[in-house]
Amino acid sequence: MKISVVIPVMNEEENIAPLFAQLRDALKDLDYELIFVDDGSTDKTVEKIKELADERTKLIVFNRNFGQSLAMAAGIDAATGDVIATIDGDLQNDPHDIPVMLEKMQKEGWDVVAGVRANRQDGLVLRKIPSKIANWIIRKTTGVYLRDYGCTLKLFKRDVAKNLGLYGELHRFIPVLAKLYGAKMTEMDVRHHPRIHGQSKYGIGRTFKVISDLMLMLFFQKYGTKPMHLFGTLGFIMFGLGVLIDFYLFVLKLFGNDIGGRPLLILGVMLTLGGIQLITTGFLAEIMMRTYYEAQNKKPYIIKEIYTGKKA
Secondary structure (H helix, E strand, O other), X not given: OEEXXXXXXXXXXXXXXXXXXXXXXXXXXXXXEEXXXXXXXXXXXXXXXXXXXXXXXXXXXXXXXXXXXXXXXXXXXXXXXXXXXXXXXXXXXXXXXXXXXXXXXXXXXXXXXXXXXXXOOOOHHHHHHHHHHHHHHHHHHHOOOOOOOOOOOEEEEHHHHXXXXXXXXXXXXXXXXXXXXXXXXXXXXXXXXXXXXXXXXXXXHHXXXXXXXXXXXXXXXHHOOOHHHHHHHHHHHHHHHHHHHHHHHHHHXXXXXXXXXXXXXXXXXXXXXXXXHHHHHHHHHHHHXXXXXXXXXXXXXXXXXXXXXXXX
16 A cells, blocks of 8 residues: 655755655655645755655645645645645654554544644644634534644545645645545544744634634535525525515505604615525525536535446
8 A cells, every 4th residue: 555645845944854854764664655745935945855855755846835725735636645644844743653543544444544733832822722722613613523623644545635625725624624525534642743943834813714714614514515505595584584674664654654764774675685685696606516516527426336236
């Protein structure tokens, strides 16, 4: 079984040499390939990788920074292994955990093995506390119960990794994407080391991006193939309330009451128009969804296996 290790890097020149050494030592008993994806580095990261690369190493260089999700996607697209691992390039993940995770995957038949950073070596206020809050929110809203969504160290079977559909900054929601695919997931504790070289690319400012991506994931999870159920339902509720308010004011007007200065009139009109807009948005979303699948000959379902019985 061949394993492909995808390593997104950005401005990690001082970490490249020790990372190569650790990866080669950890994977020496396996058939492996290393896929580095340089996400717009401005230092000598690319030169260091080229200097140390061998026949088992691939390097993909972006012409600018596109973000970790697209770097992972490019590495996964280029991977040829039966199992694909993702790992950070900052030496905080330990490559020696990869063979242990692979053994667990093979022995227990999992599609995805996710790492959980035991004794996490990050700042309490800016990293640990926001991460715990985000993990709790993701668990409660998506129903995907993992302890650590932010750990990059994960192993996937080839078919799962190739069908994740990573866009934007969805790498932190990889477990949710894998669940949507129907993968069987487990998690295990892995080592986590303090960053020695370079600067962290993460900060408290990413919180708003996480919230935005979470809303997108919830939409994918519940309404990805039936957007009219969301927009149509909300639209009809708003439209119905608007019509009731407008009818009530119309009756008052018939009895000679002045309704022109009432805020309720503005609310009724806004609810009516907003409901119509949401219903129209639902129609457009349905058309776009159908175009997405039909134009690319995609199916809104995934077949794991087709079995045909043999004639007796």
